[in-house]
Amino acid sequence: xxxxxxxxxEHLDTKxxxxxxxxxxxxxxxxxxxxxxxxxxxxxxxxxxxLKVKKHPDADRLRVCDVDIGSGDPVKVVCGASNAKEGLMxxxxxxxxxxxxxxxxxxxxxxxxxxxxxMLCSESELNLSSESDGIMELSxxxxxxxxxxxxxxxxSTNVIDISITPNRADCLGVRxxxxxxxxxxxxxxxxxxxxxxxxxxxxxxxxKIIKEKNQGCTSFxxxxxxxxKNTESPDWLKKKIISLxxxxxxxxxxxTNYVMFDLNRPLHAYDADKIDKEIIVRNSNKGEKFKALxxxxxxxxxxxxxxxxxxxxLGLGGxxxxxxxxxxxxxxxxxxxxxxFNPRSIRKTSKILNIDTxxxxxxxxxxxxxxxEQGLQRAAELIKKICGGKISKFDIQKxxxxxxxxxxxxxxxxxxITGFKIDQKEIIKILTSxxxxxxxxxxxxxxxxxxxxxxxxxxxxxxxxxVRIKGYDQIKMIEPEKVRNKNTLNKTQKLFHFLQRAIASxxxxxxxxxxxxxxxxxxxxxxxxxxxxxxxxxxxDLNVLRSSxxxxxxxxxxxxxxxxxxxxxxxxxGPTFSGYKPGEQQTVISGLRAGKLFRQSWVEQAxxxxxFDVKKDVVQSLVEAGYNRDKFYIDDETPNYYHPGKxxxxxLNKGKEKIVAFFGEIHPNILKKLDIKVEALVGxxxxxxxxxxxxxxxxxxxxxxxxxxxxxxxRDFAFVLDKNFKVQELIEIITNVDKDLIKSVKVxxxxxxxxxxxxxxxxxxxxxIQSLEKTLNDEDLNKINQLIISTIESKTDAKIRS
Numbered sequence: 001x002x003x004x005x006x007x008x009x010e011h012l013d014t015k016x017x018x019x020x021x022x023x024x025x026x027x028x029x030x031x032x033x034x035x036x037x038x039x040x041x042x043x044x045x046x047x048x049x050x051l052k053v054k055k056h057p058d059a060d061r062l063r064v065c066d067v068d069i070g071s072g073d074p075v076k077v078v079c080g081a082s083n084a085k086e087g088l089m090x091x092x093x094x095x096x097x098x099x100x101x102x103x104x105x106x107x108x109x110x111x112x113x114x115x116x117x118x119m120l121c122s123e124s125e126l127n128l129s130s131e132s133d134g135i136m137e138l139s140x141x142x143x144x145x146x147x148x149x150x151x152x153x154x155x156s157t158n159v160i161d162i163s164i165t166p167n168r169a170d171c172l173g174v175r176x177x178x179x180x181x182x183x184x185x186x187x188x189x190x191x192x193x194x195x196x197x198x199x200x201x202x203x204x205x206x207x208k209i210i211k212e213k214n215q216g217c218t219s220f221x222x223x224x225x226x227x228x229k230n231t232e233s234p235d236w237l238k239k240k241i242i243s244l245x246x247x248x249x250x251x252x253x254x255x256t257n258y259v260m261f262d263l264n265r266p267l268h269a270y271d272a273d274k275i276d277k278e279i280i281v282r283n284s285n286k287g288e289k290f291k292a293l294x295x296x297x298x299x300x301x302x303x304x305x306x307x308x309x310x311x312x313x314l315g316l317g318g319x320x321x322x323x324x325x326x327x328x329x330x331x332x333x334x335x336x337x338x339x340x341f342n343p344r345s346i347r348k349t350s351k352i353l354n355i356d357t358x359x360x361x362x363x364x365x366x367x368x369x370x371x372x373e374q375g376l377q378r379a380a381e382l383i384k385k386i387c388g389g390k391i392s393k394f395d396i397q398k399x400x401x402x403x404x405x406x407x408x409x410x411x412x413x414x415x416x417i418t419g420f421k422i423d424q425k426e427i428i429k430i431l432t433s434x435x436x437x438x439x440x441x442x443x444x445x446x447x448x449x450x451x452x453x454x455x456x457x458x459x460x461x462x463x464x465x466x467v468r469i470k471g472y473d474q475i476k477m478i479e480p481e482k483v484r485n486k487n488t489l490n491k492t493q494k495l496f497h498f499l500q501r502a503i504a505s506x507x508x509x510x511x512x513x514x515x516x517x518x519x520x521x522x523x524x525x526x527x528x529x530x531x532x533x534x535x536x537x538x539x540x541d542l543n544v545l546r547s548s549x550x551x552x553x554x555x556x557x558x559x560x561x562x563x564x565x566x567x568x569x570x571x572x573x574g575p576t577f578s579g580y581k582p583g584e585q586q587t588v589i590s591g592l593r594a595g596k597l598f599r600q601s602w603v604e605q606a607x608x609x610x611x612f613d614v615k616k617d618v619v620q621s622l623v624e625a626g627y628n629r630d631k632f633y634i635d636d637e638t639p640n641y642y643h644p645g646k647x648x649x650x651x652l653n654k655g656k657e658k659i660v661a662f663f664g665e666i667h668p669n670i671l672k673k674l675d676i677k678v679e680a681l682v683g684x685x686x687x688x689x690x691x692x693x694x695x696x697x698x699x700x701x702x703x704x705x706x707x708x709x710x711x712x713x714x715r716d717f718a719f720v721l722d723k724n725f726k727v728q729e730l731i732e733i734i735t736n737v738d739k740d741l742i743k744s745v746k747v748x749x750x751x752x753x754x755x756x757x758x759x760x761x762x763x764x765x766x767x768x769i770q771s772l773e774k775t776l777n778d779e780d781l782n783k784i785n786q787l788i789i790s791t792i793e794s795k796t797d798a799k800i801r802s
Contacts, residue, residue, distance in 0.1 A: 003162065010190070028184050028469060030163075042151075049144070051068050052066040053066075077118055090136050173264025211399055221373060256336070263378060271325055275314070509571075518543070521674065589686040594609070647663065719765075721763065730798070734791075737784070749763075751764070
C-alpha cells in the first residue's frame, strides 16, 4: 500500500513530520518497506540560462538560443518569445517532457531548417498563470546556483510504501492507516464531511441479484448519474493517482480509483447507455466469454460471479470490468457500482483466470461490507464537482444481512499473555478509537467488532490489537532460567530420541522424507488398511499418505543403489497413517539394510546381510532402552511384505499384548516389481506407540556388565525334536536352567535328513558356562550338563542326540 504524508493528513490531524510518521507506522505493525520520490510530469522542467541569442536564418520572428541547462554543453532551442535574451534565467523543457497546458509531448524537431532540442516555457504553458506573452523570467542570484535543477522540486513529496499483512485489509485504504495512527495517540482522526446531494429521481437501471448456491455477491449498490461531462482529471487528483504508480485515464475512472485507495472501497463505473435493459448478478455458465478492460478475452468456468445484462457478460464481479460497458470521454450517463463480493469467490475466480487487479486484491482479503453507501456518496460528490450531472437516489440490493462479530473479552487476559498491564479505561479508549462498540458485563467487556475488521474473531485477537497499539516495546525482556528444575522432555519424547540415536549408532543413516508417497509403491506395503488418497497432491508420485515408511525408504535406497552404493543402511522415524480421522496414525522407526557386511575387510569374511542382523539391531536397541531381553517373546507371524520363514515379530513379554516390532527379509516379489537389483535386503519396523515406557530413566543410561575372573567352559549339545518347534524357546529353556552359570547359548547347526526321523530336526547348540565365584571343576560341569539335558527332555519331547 502506497501513501503520501499529505494524503494521510487529509484524514489525520497530526503534527508529526514524515520521518516520525514512518517510525510510528512500523511501531504499530504497519511495516514501512521503503520511501521514494513521487513521480511527477513536471520533474523534467529545469532552471536554465540563455547564453547566446541569434536571429533565425529563415524566420524573422524566431530566435536560436544557446541554453545552459547545467549538464555540460549548451543545447540549441528555437524560440519565438520576444523577451528571449542573453543572460536570462528561465524554464527549459527537454525532449520527452509533456507540456501541462496542452499535454503535448516534446520531441527533437526541425523548425524552418534549424534543429530545436526542447522548448523554453511561458507561465501559461506551465499552468502557473494566464500570462502567455514571453517566456518565464526568473530573477535573483539563487536561480543562478540552481541551474539544471527541477523548478518544481519544492512541490514534490515522497511516497511511503507499506507492507500490509493479509489480515489487515482495512489498511489498504489511507483512512484505515490514519485510524490506526490516531488510536495509538499520534493524532486525531478527522470526520468525513458528507455533502448534501440533490437526489430526487430513482435509479432507473433495474438491478437483480440471483439467489443461487455459492452466489459470490451478497450486496450490490448503485447510483445513476446523468448528463456528465467526462474530462481530464484536475491536477490534485492526477497527482494522487500518479503517486500510487497509476496512470490517470479520465475523471470518472480516476475518481473510482481514488475512492478505492482513499477509503478501501472498490467501485466500478459503467456507461449506462451501453447497458442492455438491466443488470443481473449471477453465477456464470461454463463457456461464456467476455473481453475485459485489460484487452484480453476470457473463457469462463461455471460458478464465477458475473455482472451481466440482457446481451451477456459485462464483467467479473470484484475482479475486472469489461470493455463493452466501459466509460469513455464522450460518456454522458454513468452507473456507479459499489458492491460486496465474497472473498472465497474472488480468490477462486482470479486464480483460475490468472487475473490480478487492485480491486481483486482488496475483495479477496475482505473489505467493509457496510461501506457500500459511503463509497457511492464520496464518488457522487466528486463526479458532481468535476463532471457535473444529476444524481439519482442510491439503490442497494441485498441477499443477506451483515452481522457484526461479538467477542467477550476478559480484561485480565491481556496481562496473562503479554506480561504487562493496561488500565481498563485505556483499553476501552484504544478499542473505541479502533471502531469497537463496548458494553460492560461484570468483569467482561462485550465488544462489537467493526465491520471493516473480519480478522477479529476471538479474545487473543483483541490482545494483539491492544499490544500493537500500546507498543511492543512495553513487553519486558525476561532472561531464561539458568537452572532447569523440570525435564524438558517427557518420557515418550525421551524414548523417541533415545531409539533414534540407538539405531543411528548401529551404522544406519537417518533419512527424512515426505509423509506422502507414491500409491504404486505404497500398495506393496499395505495389509488391511485402505489407502488414504490426497485430494490435491503436490505431485502425481506423492498422491497418498504413507501406510508404511518402507514405501519411501525403498524408493530412496534404490536411488542410492543406482549411484553405486552397494552396501547401504538407512532408517527414518516418523508417522504412518491408517485412516482419515485424527489420531489414526502411529509413530514408527523403520530401517533397511542392503548388500554385504565386511565387503572390504581383511579380518572378517564378507557375507550378505540377513534376518539375524536386523533382529540383533532391534533387540539390542530395545535392551539399551531399558527393556528386559529375557521377557521378550518372538514368533514368525509377519505382514506379507516380509519373506515368510525369514522374518519375525517381537513382543515385550509372553502375554503378547501389543506387537513392538517386525523384522526380516523384504519379500522377493516386491524387489522384482520395483526392479530393485540388490544382493540382499532386510528391514525392521519398531512401533513406538505400542511400547510401554521403561521404568528406569533413559538419562545417561549405561548397560551394566558383570565380569568374571574365572575360566569359562563350553559344552556342545545336540537335540532331536519336533520339526516345528521354535529354536528360540529351546534357547530360553536352557538359559533359565541357571542364569548365574549359563552365560550364552548359540545355535551352530540345524540338520534334517539321514538318521533323523521324518518330521524331526536336529539342533546343535554351544553353551558357555562360567561362574562369578570360582573355577568350575568336572563335577560342577557334569552336574550342569545333566540338568540341561533333563530340563529339555522334561519340558519338551526332545531327546539328546547320541
